[in-house]
Amino acid sequence: MSQRNTDVPVQTAEECETPEARQACSVLDAMSRVSGKWSIGILLMTTKGPARFTELERGIKGISRRMLTLTLRNLERDGLLTRTVYPTVPPRVDYTATPVACKLYETLLSLANWAQQHHDDIQRARTLYDLSAAATMPVESARR
Amino acid sequence: MSQRNTDVPVQTAEECETPEARQACSVLDAMSRVSGKWSIGILLMTTKGPARFTELERGIKGISRRMLTLTLRNLERDGLLTRTVYPTVPPRVDYTATPVACKLYETLLSLANWAQQHHDDIQRARTLYDLSAAATMPVESARR
DNA sequence: CGGTATCCCACTCGATACTG
DNA sequence: CAGTATCGAGTGGGATACCG
Numbered sequence: 001m002s003q004r005n006t007d008v009p010v011q012t013a014e015e016c017e018t019p020e021a022r023q024a025c026s027v028l029d030a031m032s033r034v035s036g037k038w039s040i041g042i043l044l045m046t047t048k049g050p051a052r053f054t055e056l057e058r059g060i061k062g063i064s065r066r067m068l069t070l071t072l073r074n075l076e077r078d079g080l081l082t083r084t085v086y087p088t089v090p091p092r093v094d095y096t097a098t099p100v101a102c103k104l105y106e107t108l109l110s111l112a113n114w115a116q117q118h119h120d121d122i123q124r125a126r127t128l129y130d131l132s133a134a135a136t137m138p139v140e141s142a143r144r
Numbered sequence: 145m146s147q148r149n150t151d152v153p154v155q156t157a158e159e160c161e162t163p164e165a166r167q168a169c170s171v172l173d174a175m176s177r178v179s180g181k182w183s184i185g186i187l188l189m190t191t192k193g194p195a196r197f198t199e200l201e202r203g204i205k206g207i208s209r210r211m212l213t214l215t216l217r218n219l220e221r222d223g224l225l226t227r228t229v230y231p232t233v234p235p236r237v238d239y240t241a242t243p244v245a246c247k248l249y250e251t252l253l254s255l256a257n258w259a260q261q262h263h264d265d266i267q268r269a270r271t272l273y274d275l276s277a278a279a280t281m282p283v284e285s286a287r288r
Numbered sequence: 289c290g291g292t293a294t295c296c297c298a299c300t301c302g303a304t305a306c307t308g
Numbered sequence: 309c310a311g312t313a314t315c316g317a318g319t320g321g322g323a324t325a326c327c328g
Contacts, residue, residue, distance in 0.1 A: 011205075013260070021205070023256045024185045030259035031175060031184075033266070037301075041168045053310050061165075064302060069311060079269025090309045091308090100262050107258050110251040112167045115174035116157070118244050122177070125223025181321075197290050208322060213291060234289045235328090 030104070033078055038063055038071045040108065043097055046081060047105050050094040080104070174248070177222055182207050182215045184252065187241055190225060191249050194238040224248070 013025040034040055041060045045051050051059070057068055072095060075081040080101035086092040097105070157169040178184055185204045189195050195203070201212055216239060219225040224245035230236040241249070 013263070020188050021185070023253070024188050026256035026259040026263075027184050027252050028181075029263065030255040031179070035175070035179065037172075040171050041165070044164050044168050057310095064304095065311070066303085066313095067301065070301090077270055077273040078266050079273075080266075085310095091311090093310065100265055103262070104258055107254040108171050109167070110254055111174040112170035114248055114251050115170040118247070119157070119170075119173065121244055122222050122224075126221055129221040129223075201290095208324095209291070210293090210323085211321065214321090229290095235291090237290065 033075075033080065034104070034108070036071060036074075038067055039075060042068075042071055042075060042095075043080065043101055043105055043108075046095050046097040047102050050084070050096045053093050053095070056095065075101070177219075177224065178248070178252070180215060180218075182211055183219060186212075186215055186219060186239075187224065187245055187249055187252075190239050190241040191246050194228070194240045197237050197239070200239065219245070 011025065013022045013029060016022040016025050034043065038060060041063075042056060045056055045059050053068070053072075056072075057063065057065065060068070072081060072083070076083050076095075080098055082096050082098055084094040084096070086094070157166045157173060160166040160169050178187065182204060185207075186200060189200055189203050197212070197216075200216075201207065201209065204212070216225060216227070220227050220239075224242055226240050226242055228238040228240070230238070
């Protein structure tokens with residue numbers, strides 16, 4: 001009910017024979033923790049101090065209650081978020097990133113840097129690729 | 145036919161108002177280039193020199209022809225892979241990671257390090273979480 | 289050898305409504 | 309306020325078969 005197929009994508013890093021495959025699995029492993037549309041945004045808002053449910057809901061544009069809850073639960077399950085309930089009326093719940101998550105966030109910044117540096121390169125490569133692909137099959141491109 | 149929804153997940157980094165949101169988008173952007181089950185493995189094998197189609201197919205355990213082709217095409221489209229065709233008989237195609245992809249791979253290594261360092265923490269957090277979740281709803285856990 | 293073409297299922301995510 | 313429950317669409321990816 002709470003989770004399903006979240007364990008072991010294909011094989012764990014330990015089960016891989018070659019060291020290269022182990023590294024690939026490790027990367028996959030790390031990425032699966034923060035995959036999904038909303039994990040990064042939530043991590044981002046909770047690494048700078050506790051955030052309440054509604055704070056997150058308002059701070060992350062476009063997220064639905066359902067997805068916020070689901071993503072929070074998954075992050076909590078992985079030990080990346082701590083959930084603190086204050087038994088007040090009305091109820092109040094704080095979410096805070098754990099030290100492990102903060103470490104992760106730091107390494108994600110280098111990814112962000114890469115993306116910012118090469119975003120234009122990639123964009124150009126794409127349009128170029130799409131253009132030449134369209135040129136070789138003009139029928140398909142005209143169909144849309 | 146070749147691609148579909150690969151452009152702009154929700155909003156581009158430029159469109160984000162707060163600098164935090166822009167970084168979140170950048171990370172998402174970078175991850176979307178290598179998301180999917182096989183991209184990392186392919187990148188891994190092609191950063192150390194050219195690799196042929198069948199080499200990749202054999203080197204990456206569990207991948208199907210279809211997914212190999214699809215992932216190769218996407219990476220090529222983003223300018224992360226160069227595809228070289230030798231008009232011989234039988235045909236021969238080489239795939240090589242571009243310098244941009246090699247830079248990406250370096251930053252992915254820090255992610256791999258994070259995963260390796262904290263894999264056990266996360267595993268422990270999970271079993272703990274699942275155990276206490278099962279304890280609070282014994283009916284659900286007995287149902288499976 | 290190096291791909292396409294089809295079919296199909298599982299899972300993710302969004303929308304909406306209800307609740308302690 | 310901080311969630312759950314339910315439904316339904318879209319997509320990622322596997323299996324299989326065929327092709328230049």
